[in-house]
Amino acid sequence: MKIGLFDSGIGGLTVLKKVIENFGNHEYFYLADNLNVPYGSKPISFLRENLKNILSFFQTMKVELLISACNTTDSIVKKTNFDTKNYTFTYVSIIENAVKKIGRNDSVLLLATENTINLGAYKEALLNKKIVKIEEKACPLFVPLIEEGYWDGQMAESVLRFYLQDSKSKYQKVILGCTHYPILENQIRKYTNSSIVDPADGIVDFLKNEVNLDRLDGKIKVNYLVTGNIEKFKFLSKIFMKDVKYHPIFKKIQL
Template sequence: MKKQAIGLLDSGVGGLTVMKEAMKQLPNESFYYIGDTARCPYGPRPKEQVKEFTWDLTKFLLEKNIKMLIIACNTATAAALPELKKVLDIPVIGVILPGSRAAIKTTQMNRIGIIGTEGTILSGEYKKAITKKQANTSVFSQACPKFVPLIESNQFSSAIAKKVVTESLQGLRKQKVDTLVMGCTHYPLLRPLIQNVMGDTVTLIDSGAETVNEVSVLLDYYDMAEEKSEQPNERKFYTTGSVNMFKEIASDWLELNELEVEQVSIARLKGIIDNERT
């Protein structure tokens, strides 16, 4: 019997940081990943448009008969998670609550910083999640709209990236936070630069990695976890943009030489949805 895969979706390559942790923690599982690089970034877009795009990717993954969906994108989580959880009959996991819980556990001074896309920061979902559980915590949010384009263009190790990160985080440094949530799954690719600017006394929280911890628990809870077997795992990648650029970033970040990457047109995504609605 063929293994059912876990589906991951993201606005681009950022969700690969979640994928890397998932492959490490869940070696017996199969994964399908789709990154909407043709329409990235999601951060500056209106909420309803982000929700529409998230549904496009979700419908595509549902065609693959996935058993669980990970929204490996903070902006999409903020826009679409409640609706997806309500409608779908498979477990759906976002990245905001796990990242928030980890920040609460980590902070010693109750001063938490959040960095994310414009959409994520404007939604206020991180601040709401944190203060709901720990009301006396001060939360300082900073949108970093220049980060995602840097990463999507494979410049996250460049001198330009160092300059952009330094300039973007100056205001947050003054708030003297002791914990900083990287509230976009792209941002761990900039982790060394972010840590250098914020200083060693600030603990960085990877919302994507924290999400995989939760996925592992849910797989056991729903009795959906795959056991070790001789049947090979599937790891398939789809992108709405350039296959070569996606493969270059993914191969480097995941440390895999043989990646199966397929280009999926926006028209095809829309076709899947239109066919299901007629």
């Protein structure tokens, strides 16, 4: 199957990696819009127009599935009447599938970008499930930290401590409401002492149970389509995907 994924940068690789691990040799197209990273603090009007360009791009690529590997843009789809039904591909929501991993009696901490929290798609979905205890925390420094490659060390520890120092053992589940955040999962778990919900796992469940996507054998190839600094993306993707046996192809594009 021809599968597209998109994000503002390397964050969506946390989704791509789990999709590859579970489904193998499909035809993958990953759009990294790192020219415009971070999405979390950009004007919603700009992000809506940019999202139209992204979806139109994937339409011309004739993908069959388009996975939103970005919680901010999926929030825009959910909360600004953005129509995804006029395209030939099936749009896969990361927020819908993340919330499926939350039980009714769970206490929840949502870590996300400012835009994701302000748009309120996660909170609405959680309230619809009758979740009572919900706290939301915007972590705007996480994405730039990750995009610059500071995944551990003193700088990462300082930022994590700044956001999470009062969060230990207060919640049953922590939703990583930005696909960049699983790159810091071990540190987040240490600071919260909670069960971590990675929305990528919800995407995998959806592809298994709703799409009935088969696992295919063979040499895996990923077409990376990068709007900004391609060399930085190559470097960071190589580190994150180092244990994945696949052939990456990088191409600079303009939306």
